[in-house]
Amino acid sequence: GTVVSIAPEQVFLDIGYKIEGVLPRSAFPNNAEAVKPGDTVSVSITGRNQEGYYELSRFRVALPRDWSALEAAFAQKLAVAGTVTAAVKGGLSVDVGVRAFMPASRSGARDAAEVEALIGQQITCRITKLDVADENVVVDRRVVLEEQARSELEARRSALEEGATVTGTVRSLMPYGAFVDIGGGEFRGLEGLLHVSDMAHTRVAKPEDVVSVGQQIQVRILKIDAANGKISLGLKQLQPEPWQAVPERYSQGQRVSGAVTRVTDFGAFVELEPGVEGMIHISEMSWAKKVRHPSDLLKPGDRVDAVILSIKLPTQSEAGRIALGLKQTLADPWLEVPRQFPVGSQVQGTVTKIMNFGAFVEVAEGIEGMVHVSEIVADRRINHPRDVLRPGQVVKAIVLAVDSEKRQMKLSIKQAVPTSIDEYIAEHQPGDQVSGRVVEIAGDSAVIELGEGIRAACRVPATASAAQSAPAASSAFAKVDLSSLTSMLQARWKGAASADSGQP
Missing domain, CATH: 2.40.50.140 (Nucleic acid-binding proteins)
Incomplete structure (x- = not known):
């Protein structure tokens, strides 16, 4: 036929009859955008529509007139034109040049009323069984309708473009999204998936919070997977990007x-x-x-x-x-740590965690210090902190260092334990007379042991003779100026001077 005019949804062709034939635009590539009046198109007549126009198809349809033509159509699996003449048991009688039988289940009708409506109609069908000897012919209309639908669907899908905005109707809801028939016009029957993540810029818990079955919505075509026949749709892409x-x-x-x-x-x-x-x-x-x-x-x-x-x-x-x-939004407690816990101060806290290298002690809410394994006890070497400490144990420690930026505090437990020097100083006052044992004399100074591990240095009086006997030397140092000794011991304790180099 020859194209004579193009309507929004149909193409009219002159097929040599008094009445023109019509083809849907979807039967052409790109929705017949390239078709123009005067183009020639090969078509087959499949029937007449309600307006009286001949319905056309681009499928090749044979018009057999004898058994040889039927055998050729059967061998090539061609569609043939026929007229439904009557309803018979189990189906319909169809004239395809000879009498043929079409089962009701293969008529393409959905119910008995539609089957009855086919009587007198011209249809397109395919021969599924041909026995020339017994003159037995069986035809199938449903398979032709399905092929035509697939072809038209593919033509409609090819007319879609990614990024296009289309109107659709929500057909069903699933936990992961909604299936939308992007219906209307030439895209009728095509479904796409509107995933829940593409429904809104906000987080959507359930698709039904945004759309409902039967609702008409505008969506954007995000992706077309021609190989798998899938179309991805988006709703939030039509909304402003926050x-x-x-x-x-x-x-x-x-x-x-x-x-x-x-x-x-x-x-x-x-x-x-x-x-x-x-x-x-x-x-x-x-x-x-x-x-x-x-x-x-x-x-x-x-x-x-x-x-x-x-x-x-x-x-x-x-x-x-x-x-x-x-x-x-709250004050950082570590900013006050240097003031609350200055270096050298004694703190008390609870052991919160024990590691191979040491233990962590919480000295205030949210403030933890670390006691290295070497700073736990002074009198012996331990293999692991758990040999001495346990989580939840309350301990006293001396602050060795504070780094507010790194949020670190170093503690020492062993340095919080009083030493023999601390006890000696606590038990004596300046002016007390004490006794000790001379352990070393060097020139005009001597080292005196006041107790176990406690030694003091003092100067030998100028009147004493270096040649005196040991008893005389002991008598010379029987009385020691405790105030000088106390100052020396305190200086040693504070780290200003060692016991061996202290001066009275």
């Missing part, structure tokens, strides 16, 4: 407020505005408290204040991210 305004609305260090949307093992997500979420990592939730799980502090629906730690804008391959801190 992240576009993030650089203008938010900045690092800004204090923000939002609602907790979900809690995971590693943190909590907070919605700052529809479509924009930030994440509070578990390590950024508390200065003082050791958080074992984010749910110990937060739960979905909680309103929280937080500080923006960093912003990473979205790219083509990665989603945008905003890191939030909850503890930054």
Whole structure:
């Protein structure tokens, strides 16, 4: 036939009859965009529509007139034209040049009423059984209809373009999304999947929260998988992208407020505005408290204040991210540690954790110090801290060093244990007379042992003779100036001078 005119949904052809024939635009590539009046198209007549036009098909349809033509059509699996003449038991009688039988199940009709309506209609069918000797012919209309539907569907699918916006009707809902018939016009019968992640910029728990069955929506075609016949659709892509305004609305260090949307093992997500979420990592939730799980502090629906730690804008391959801190809205207790626990001060705390290299002691809420294994006991070497300490044990320690920036404190337990010198000084006062044993004399000075491990140095009086006997020397040093000894011992204790070099 020859194309005479093109309508929005149909192409009219002159097929040499008084009445023109019609083809759907979907029967042509690209929805007949390249077709123009005067083009010649090979068609077959399949029937007449309600308006009286001949219905055409681009399928090759044979018009057999004898048995040899039927055998050729059967061998080549060609569609043949026929007229339904009557209803018979189990099906219909069809005139395809000879009398043929068509089972009702292969008529393409959905019920008995549609089967009856086929009587007197011209149809296109395929010969499925041909026995010339017995003049037995069986035809099938359903297989031809299915092939035509697949061909038209493929033609409609080829007319779709990624990025195009189409109108569709929600046909069914699944936990992972909604199936949408992107119906209307030439795309009728095509279904695409609107995944739950493409429904909105906000997090969608269930598809029914956004769409409902039967609802008409506009969607964007995201991807067409021709090999698998799948179409991916998007709804949020037609809405403004909320992240576009993030650089203008938010900045690092800004204090923000939002609602907790979900809690995971590693943190909590907070919605700052529809479509924009930030994440509070578990390590950024508390200065003082050791958080074992984010749910110990937060739960979905909680309103929280937080500080923006960093912003990473979205790219083509990665989603945008905003890191939030909850503890930054509170004072950092480590800023006061140098004042509360100065170096050299004695603290008391509870052993919280024991490692191979030492033990951690909590000296205040959220403030822990570390005692190295070498600073646990002074009188012996231990292989492991657990030989002496246990979690939960209360201990006293001396602060050796504090680093607020690194949040570290070094402690010593052994240095908090009083020594024999400490006890000696505590038991004596300046002016007391003490006795000791001369252990060494060198020139005009002598070293005297006042007790086990306690030695003092003093100057020999100028009147004493270096040649005196030992008893005389002992008598000369029987009385020692304790005030000088006390000053020397205190200086040694403070680290200003050693016992061996102390001066009276």
